[in-house]
Amino acid sequence: MLKIYKKIEEINNKNEKVLSVFLTAGYPDRENFVELALGVLDAGADMLEIGIPFSDPLADGAVIQKSSHVAIENGVNLDTVFEFSRLIRAKTDKPLILMGYANPVFRYGVKRFLVDAVDCGIDGLIIPDIPLEEYDSFYPSDEILLDRILLTTPQSGEERIKKIDCISSGFVYCVSVSGTTGVRNSFSDAEIKSLQNTRGLIKKNKMLVGFGISTVENIRQVSPFCDGVIVGSAVIKKLDESGSSGVFDLVKTLKSGCRGLT
Numbered sequence: 001m002l003k004i005y006k007k008i009e010e011i012n013n014k015n016e017k018v019l020s021v022f023l024t025a026g027y028p029d030r031e032n033f034v035e036l037a038l039g040v041l042d043a044g045a046d047m048l049e050i051g052i053p054f055s056d057p058l059a060d061g062a063v064i065q066k067s068s069h070v071a072i073e074n075g076v077n078l079d080t081v082f083e084f085s086r087l088i089r090a091k092t093d094k095p096l097i098l099m100g101y102a103n104p105v106f107r108y109g110v111k112r113f114l115v116d117a118v119d120c121g122i123d124g125l126i127i128p129d130i131p132l133e134e135y136d137s138f139y140p141s142d143e144i145l146l147d148r149i150l151l152t153t154p155q156s157g158e159e160r161i162k163k164i165d166c167i168s169s170g171f172v173y174c175v176s177v178s179g180t181t182g183v184r185n186s187f188s189d190a191e192i193k194s195l196q197n198t199r200g201l202i203k204k205n206k207m208l209v210g211f212g213i214s215t216v217e218n219i220r221q222v223s224p225f226c227d228g229v230i231v232g233s234a235v236i237k238k239l240d241e242s243g244s245s246g247v248f249d250l251v252k253t254l255k256s257g258c259r260g261l262t
Contacts, residue, residue, distance in 0.1 A: 003123050004047070004095045004147050004170035008206040008227050011046055017219065017258040018228025020208060021045040021235055021251060022099065024053060024067040025084055026076030028239060034087045036244050040235075041092050043248040044255030048088070049126065049230065052081050052100030063233040063240075078108050082120045089121025095170075097124040097149070102138070114144040124149055124170045132160065135167055149173050154194040161201045171206040174198050174226065176213070187212065187221055195225040216257030223261045229254075 008018050021040050026033050037048055051064065053071035085096060098117055105113045105127065117125065124147035130138045132150065139148065147170030152161050154175070165172055176191055187195075199207055209222045210230030219229050231254060238250045 004097070005206060007046065007095050008171060008208075012206075012227055015260055015262050017223050017226065017261050018046045018206075018208060019044060019251070019255045019258050020047040020049055020097070020210075020228060020230045022049040022051055022064075022230060022232030024051040024064060024071050024236065025081045026053065026071040026074050027067040027236070028070065030074050030076060030080065032244070033084055036239075036247070037084070037088050038091050039244060039248050040251055041088075041094055043251035045094075045251055046228070046255075047095040047097060049097045049099045049232070050081060050085060050088075051232075052078065052098060052104055054101045054104055056101075056103075063236050067236050078104055078113070078116075082116050085117075085122055086120040095123045096121060097126060097147075097170075098122050099126040099128075102127055102129050110138065111144075114139075114146060118145060123147060126151070126173060132163055132167065147171075151175050152198055154191065156198070158197075158201055161198055162203075165202045165204050168205050171208050171227065172202050173230070174202075174207050174209045176209050176211045176222065187218070192221065192225070195222055199225040216253060219254065219257045220261075223258075229258070 011018050023037055023040065041048055051068065053068040053076050055072060081098070089096060126149045128151055148168065149170050150164045150168045151173040152164055152175065174195060176187060176195060195209060206227040208228045208230050209226040210232070213219060213229045213231050214234030222229065235247055235250065238246045
């Protein structure tokens with residue numbers, strides 16, 4: 001699958017960084033989620049990451065944890081997520097990515113999950129708690145046409161980053177900081193140095209930076225070392241504070257900050 005890679009390349013060729021936005025499926029409510037997702041794409045998001053609600057997330061901070069809890073209480077499960085995805089795909093050709101954890105996928109059935117994801121128009125998959133060492137045993141077949149996106153962290157060594165780049169497709173998800181997702185004011189010199197080092201090791205894929213991206217200033221700080229950014233907690237937080245209109249304004253602002261960057 002080259003759709004995600006090609007989309008990122010197309011945007012980069014216009015001197016822009018990609019803006020990928022994360023939304024928890026079915027949050028804050030089931031009835032309006034598809035409308036919210038399409039509004040985020042219309043506001044300027046280049047890609048959408050649809051979060052699969054899970055009770056025990058490892059990488060998510062308090063904001064996304066709360067949204068996941070509410071979505072579960074709203075009755076959102078994988079069948080709901082696939083229905084949301086199908087409805088969103090019917091209205092957009094922008095890349096759609098599912099992001100979730102291994103347990104719900106195992107319970108659903110891995111092969112069935114991959115087939116259903118493709119059938120409802122998903123382009124890529126991020127499962128943060130499937131490490132490099134378990135990648136081949138988790139994914140039963142290369143016949144399923146989904147980009148499988150792995151994560152690097154500041155603790156990843158050079159050889160590990162190279163292997164992640166080799167196995168991943170679409171892009172490599174570079175976690176900018178140690179810890180969980182959340183809003184940050186800025187990145188330290190050490191964190192920027194880590195991004196720079198990782199960027200130099202990624203040869204096959206594009207590289208998007210996530211965790212802690214919440215402002216145009218954040219985007220400008222990391223932009224020399226990536227092809228795009230992923231924003232999640234800041235969007236969910238804005239949704240809680242200002243509703244969908246506030247989210248659309250934030251996405252427009254963040255996308256404006258991605259322009260004019262080489």
